[in-house]
Amino acid sequence: MLSPFSRRDLIGAGLGLGAGLLLPDGALAASRPRVGGRIRVASLSSSTADTLDPAKGALSTDYVRHYMFYSGLTQLDRNLVPRPALAERMESADQINWHVRLRKGVTFHNGAELTAADVVWSLLRHKDAATGSKMAQIAEQFALVKATGRHELTIRLTGPNADLPTILAQSHFLILRAGTRDFRTANGTGPYMCAQFRPGVRTLGRRNPNFWKPGKPYLEEIELIGIPDEVSRVNALLSGDVHLVIAVNPRSTKRVMASRGHGLLETQSGLYTNLIMQQRQLPTGNPHFVAAMKYLLDRPLIKRALYRGYATIANDHPIPPFHPYYRADLPQTTLDLDKARWHLQRAGLSGVRLPVYASPAADGSVDMASILQEYGSRVGLKLAVNRVPGDGYWSTHWMKHPLGFGNTNPRPTADLLFSLFYKSDAAWNESGWNNPRFDRLLLEARGEADQARRKQLYGEMQGLVRSHCGVGIPVFISLIDGYDRRLKGLYPVSLGGLMGYQFAEHVWWEG
Amino acid sequence: MAGASSASGMSAALTLIGKRFASSLLTLLLVSLTIFVIAQLLPGDAAQEALGQSATAEQVAALRHEMGLDRPAHIRYASWLTGMVSGDPGQSMVANMPVAEVIAERLPNSLLLAALSALVAVPVALAIGIGSAMNRGGRIDRALNIVTLSMVAVPEFLVATVAVLIFSVKLRWLPSIALVADDMTWGEYLRGVAMPILTLSIIVIAQMARMTRAAVIDQMDRPYVEMAVLKGVAPVRIVMRHIMPNAIAPIVNAMALSLSYLLGGAVIVETIFNYPGLASLMVNAVTSRDMPLLQACAMIFCAAYLILMLIADVTAILANPRLRAQ
Numbered sequence: 001m002l003s004p005f006s007r008r009d010l011i012g013a014g015l016g017l018g019a020g021l022l023l024p025d026g027a028l029a030a031s032r033p034r035v036g037g038r039i040r041v042a043s044l045s046s047s048t049a050d051t052l053d054p055a056k057g058a059l060s061t062d063y064v065r066h067y068m069f070y071s072g073l074t075q076l077d078r079n080l081v082p083r084p085a086l087a088e089r090m091e092s093a094d095q096i097n098w099h100v101r102l103r104k105g106v107t108f109h110n111g112a113e114l115t116a117a118d119v120v121w122s123l124l125r126h127k128d129a130a131t132g133s134k135m136a137q138i139a140e141q142f143a144l145v146k147a148t149g150r151h152e153l154t155i156r157l158t159g160p161n162a163d164l165p166t167i168l169a170q171s172h173f174l175i176l177r178a179g180t181r182d183f184r185t186a187n188g189t190g191p192y193m194c195a196q197f198r199p200g201v202r203t204l205g206r207r208n209p210n211f212w213k214p215g216k217p218y219l220e221e222i223e224l225i226g227i228p229d230e231v232s233r234v235n236a237l238l239s240g241d242v243h244l245v246i247a248v249n250p251r252s253t254k255r256v257m258a259s260r261g262h263g264l265l266e267t268q269s270g271l272y273t274n275l276i277m278q279q280r281q282l283p284t285g286n287p288h289f290v291a292a293m294k295y296l297l298d299r300p301l302i303k304r305a306l307y308r309g310y311a312t313i314a315n316d317h318p319i320p321p322f323h324p325y326y327r328a329d330l331p332q333t334t335l336d337l338d339k340a341r342w343h344l345q346r347a348g349l350s351g352v353r354l355p356v357y358a359s360p361a362a363d364g365s366v367d368m369a370s371i372l373q374e375y376g377s378r379v380g381l382k383l384a385v386n387r388v389p390g391d392g393y394w395s396t397h398w399m400k401h402p403l404g405f406g407n408t409n410p411r412p413t414a415d416l417l418f419s420l421f422y423k424s425d426a427a428w429n430e431s432g433w434n435n436p437r438f439d440r441l442l443l444e445a446r447g448e449a450d451q452a453r454r455k456q457l458y459g460e461m462q463g464l465v466r467s468h469c470g471v472g473i474p475v476f477i478s479l480i481d482g483y484d485r486r487l488k489g490l491y492p493v494s495l496g497g498l499m500g501y502q503f504a505e506h507v508w509w510e511g
Numbered sequence: 512m513a514g515a516s517s518a519s520g521m522s523a524a525l526t527l528i529g530k531r532f533a534s535s536l537l538t539l540l541l542v543s544l545t546i547f548v549i550a551q552l553l554p555g556d557a558a559q560e561a562l563g564q565s566a567t568a569e570q571v572a573a574l575r576h577e578m579g580l581d582r583p584a585h586i587r588y589a590s591w592l593t594g595m596v597s598g599d600p601g602q603s604m605v606a607n608m609p610v611a612e613v614i615a616e617r618l619p620n621s622l623l624l625a626a627l628s629a630l631v632a633v634p635v636a637l638a639i640g641i642g643s644a645m646n647r648g649g650r651i652d653r654a655l656n657i658v659t660l661s662m663v664a665v666p667e668f669l670v671a672t673v674a675v676l677i678f679s680v681k682l683r684w685l686p687s688i689a690l691v692a693d694d695m696t697w698g699e700y701l702r703g704v705a706m707p708i709l710t711l712s713i714i715v716i717a718q719m720a721r722m723t724r725a726a727v728i729d730q731m732d733r734p735y736v737e738m739a740v741l742k743g744v745a746p747v748r749i750v751m752r753h754i755m756p757n758a759i760a761p762i763v764n765a766m767a768l769s770l771s772y773l774l775g776g777a778v779i780v781e782t783i784f785n786y787p788g789l790a791s792l793m794v795n796a797v798t799s800r801d802m803p804l805l806q807a808c809a810m811i812f813c814a815a816y817l818i819l820m821l822i823a824d825v826t827a828i829l830a831n832p833r834l835r836a837q
Contacts, residue, residue, distance in 0.1 A: 392554035
């Protein structure tokens with residue numbers, strides 16, 4: 001097998017595509033997809049920063065909107081395996097030179113045919129600083145993107161990367177018509193056509209009858225709005241004004257479950273809020289201090305009290321238990337006050353007073369800090385919780401204090417997660433740790449096409465992060481969506497709420 | 512009323528309007544300067560906020576240059592000011608649209624909501640205020656006092672949330688969010704905004720009714736009212752003919768304050784009902800550090816406040832012969 005996206009895979013995948021994606025979990029199998037229906041969906045936020053430019057997508061509302069109107073070269077299935085989308089075939093012998101053959105006969109919403117020129121333009125624009133792409137850093141590895149035919153192109157990378165098909169499935173890399181500059185409306189190849197886009201107010205999508213997946217999508221119309229206030233969002237769902245909402249607070253789950261017409265979709269995700277212990281300065285850089293803090297995290301309490309059980313216990317590394325590369329044989333760190341006290345004494349920090357910065361911007365961090373403070377006081381560590389405002393947190397406080405909190409969204413590959421947040425020279429190496437062995441393993445795993453070997457490499461990296469890195473990850477936070485039971489075909493995708501933001505293409509209405 | 516005094520009243524009012532207009536421009540200038548300075552003190556700028564957590568220094572620098580944020584603050588302020596004077600509030604940094612266009616979409620929503628709320632609130636407040644003043648000490652007065660005082664004391668988010676729970680979630684009579692679409696009929700629109708109007712009205716009715724009651728009672732203790740009572744004038748006529756012309760100035764003043772709140776202070780109501788108004792737009796502008804948009808919103812709120820105050824003052828002059836004569 002050349003890559004997870006080799007030709008042999010594709011034959012099967014291509015044939016089974018429709019059925020494979022449609023066949024829902026047992027409980028839903030009774031309902032058959034049908035065309036028709038209008039739904040209103042409430043996402044988390046909506047402001048003048050709303051955009052139709054996939055490269056600039058910053059929030060869940062943007063991702064949902066982009067997946068409505070555009071398609072990517074590839075698409076992740078529910079197990080995060082890349083499947084063909086606009087690319088009919090995508091293969092590489094060395095993980096450096098990738099040959100892409102596009103699906104023929106795909107049209108943009110304005111009727112123009114999709115060609116390699118559109119794809120080349122869509123990928124290369126991320127390298128232009130003026131685009132303001134969120135993926136500028138990742139796009140730096142595109143050494144060359146060149147059309148080799150009307151429906152064929154070559155992507156040459158700066159180094160081997162077996163994850164390219166997964167990377168290209170992200171919403172930022174969705175394909176635009178070459179030369180698009182005006183983003184007041186969307187001209188994509190996606191399942192819905194943009195009928196109205198008003199930043200901060202609403203997005204209206206109408207069914208694209210010429211969508212390249214036959215029979216899909218099912219809904220006639222989707223209206224996407226943002227309701228930032230969680231209570232209002234849940235009320236809107238329960239009163240029937242909206243039919244699908246993202247980000248239900250664990251505290252509201254009882255209310256939704258009490259309603260017969262509504263259900264909850266729990267998505268176990270890799271989202272986490274982590275304690276950051278800056279390694280470049282003392283005392284937080286002291287390995288004994290780091291160990292002590294990890295022993296002070298009461299993970300079951302955080303899972304129960306902060307998230308009402310909607311969380312997965314974590315082990316101080318960023319790979320969640322349901323991830324294909326998760327290493328199961330690492331011992332779980334648990335709350336252990338004696339060990340914590342011993343490490344603190346070894347570090348010579350008993351009785352020391354330290355400020356810890358927390359903010360509503362890093363979900364749950366204020367409560368986590370309070371829990372740490374409580375346990376800290378029992379082992380002779382005086383933590384002063386500095387609660388700072390969420391507004392401006394990431395530019396003013398994040399990574400700027402010896403002891404603070406960060407919050408990291410799920411990433412589609414282990415490589416992205418490790419490269420962005422754990423590589424020594426990464427801009428967001430939050431704790432500033434430096435582990436040459438880890439960096440070497442990261443590069444090796446990126447170019448490794450053999451899955452078993454990859455899993456082994458990523459496993460060792462998880463061990464390194466758990467034992468040596470200055471971050472404490474107590475739990476992975478589950479994402480909770482609420483839906484009207486007449487809406488069918490929903491299933492969790494661990495990348496994000498609303499089926500990894502891609503519900504629009506898959507769901508149907510039965511009412 | 513004699514013609515001469517009303518003419519001098521008009522000229523006094525015109526002079527006042529003239530003076531007020533000039534001082535309003537000065538106030539607007541000072542407000543814009545204050546907001547600009549305070550916004551500079553906020554952590555981060557539009558480029559950082561737009562790129563978010565995942566921004567690198569180079570990306571931020573590039574975007575800053577594109578947005579013109581790398582110029583010194585006083586030059587940015589000056590260019591904004593010259594644009595504003597020539598009628599162009601500039602380009603929104605975040606929405607990539609002219610500020611005028613962004614505001615044109617939201618301002619009518621805000622004005623309509625404020626106007627409808629005022630339409631409900633003002634008559635009700637006047638009726639409650641006058642009614643309870645006339646029954647001072649009586650049962651109706653005490654009942655109305657308890658109602659208005661508790662309305663003043665209850666915060667609007669509680670009123671709104673309870674109203675949603677009752678009318679939307681339980682009874683399903685009204686939508687829980689105020690959706691505004693272009694293709695809506697007036698009936699649909701009114702149904703959509705019924706609850707925001709209800710909430711806003713409850714907040715301002717209480718304040719206005721309290722002020723009206725106080726102003727009317729203040730006049731009731733005056734000798735001229737006693738005289739009218741002794742003459743045997745009917746109570747309603749005393750209030751309408753004798754007291755109101757004297758009490759109108761403080762009442763209008765209180766109403767102007769409350770109504771300016773309907774426009775700019777509606778942010779909590781806009782948030783809870785997800786109503787696309789100007790106040791939430793301004794909050795957006797602050798969190799995304801979108802200076803031109805923030806400034807434009809501030810100018811509108813400030814101007815609305817000044818206009819309402821001006822109306823209150825002119826009403827006071829026209830209603831008071833002593834002020835008219837000056």
